[in-house]
Amino acid sequence: MGRYILKRLLVAIPMVLGMTLLTFILMQITPGNFLDTIRMDPQVSEETIGHYQKMYQLDKPMFQQYIHWVYNLFHLEFGYSFYFNIPVAKVIAGRLFNTFVLSLASFLFTWMIAIPLGIWAALHRNRWIDRCIQFFSFICLSLPSFLLALVFLFLASQTNFLPLGGMHGPDFENMNFFVRSMDFLKHLIIPTLALSIGSIAALQKIMRGNMLDVLSQQYILAARAKGLPEDRVIYWHALRNAINPLVTLLGYEFSGLLSGAALIEIICSWPGLGSLMLTAVRSKDIYLVMANMLMGGVLFIIGNLLADVLLAKLDPRIRYDKKH
């Protein structure tokens, strides 16, 4: 298994580099330049611009610039954000926690609701309760999350029950730790709900499908014929086999933890990475975009690897090394 992981990680390096190169080229060949924006600012002197140009070799050809960026990468230099006028690492670090909390909350909420719901629906297949779940899932899947966020915000404004966007209440500075946490959680509710509802509907359908698939297998019938109680048949035989495809999905979810959700962040004024990246792309803040792509790519590869390793641990049929 160790050899397999090492191999996968080695293969990942050219993959990440290729992805960043592609991003770099796309950012460069589209018209406009990030230095143009700085030049328009009368407060920035020609010298500063010249300094940047020298620092990132911006006067050199595109590929040389890219190689320089990669070279800096090995020195843990992620570049400079021209829009925010501070190093990229600092810009991202300031938003990382916010995005992580929101993604994690929505991830946990989604999985904790959707998995039991899917199992329940599968066990009550075609009864009215299942039909209700499927009907509402269909509606939830069809509603865009930003619309849901707007609806929730509207309801919040009518009832004054939940805060309207942002991360903190106005007198956040004066609160003690407990009140602060409560305030933070209250602010988290609307964006989390908006992000989760569609995912719950989708994940529930996947879980239901997997479960129905497994329930029709003969070993389920065999388990019943053996004289096992029904809950053991379902939780020991059916569920363990139905969970496999979801482990792969879990790997994808992992990479999503830090990618942010621009629309929801903008609507709920949540200062996360999603809205930051939208700004970065629009203002051609190339190194900020590159750093984000790099982060997303690395997480994606790690997430997939984790899922594959976990799958091999869970399912005896899956072995990556040749020996049996």
Added chain:
Amino acid sequence: MLLELQGIKKYFPLKQRWGGKPSEVLKAVDNVDLTVAEGQSLGLVGESGSGKTTLGRIILKLIPFDAGRIVFEGQDITPFKGKQMRQVRKQLQMVFQDPYSSLDPRFRVFQLLDEAMLFEKEMKLADKEIFFSGLLKDVGLSADVLNRFPHEFSGGERQRIAIARALVVKPKLLILDEAVSSLDVIIQSQIIDLLLTLQKKFNLTYIFISHNLKVVKRISRRVGVIYKGKIVELAKTDELFNNPLHAYTKELLAAAIEYKPLSIRPTIALDGEFNFVDQGQEHFVLKSLGH
């Protein structure tokens, strides 16, 4: 009699309106009476969709049925539920058709065998291992397979494991639902030999469900022919094969010998009232009352 089925009916709704009664039904099992004596083997033959598998599952009460009674060892098990039924299931075991999907891929052979004994905690682990090894030897496998997973075995070996799993609880009746149909001919005959040996050793009663006449002929003492959910003919094996009386049985036997295109095959109607008539020497045939 070890097992008695009285007037078993199972109808599947084909078209159902909201809340209403189904307008069309498939009569998967239609008024079936059967008896099986201890230590005997009863073969059930019929084409795909004739209802033979459904009947097998009904005997174990794995699926609900609409009418009739199941009497096992003189005890009416029809109303049994939950724990009571699970106790009875230890006497009635089943071997399924597809050895690739009938063994849970996540379980080692030891766990597969052990699970049926889950609620008999008195047995020690070491005793269990001895017991399982003996059982595996009986089905022609070595004891070192206990720690392996189902996917590491061939189809024939898997079916041996499935048989061992059924035998763990020391059942009286074994329902073999197309148990050799997915195996190749040589493995088929090995498994049948094994089943015959095991029958003698453990005094087992078999209900052998198959579409394969040759296999049924070898293993059964009596054979019932199922057609459209009804038993159309029931007789001792030699008698049935040498002297088939019902039109469908004749058709089935003829089809086993030579291939006939579907277009020139007569369809046999089974409408109206029928009676199961004894033709002597325990040879029963379904006869229409209209004639």
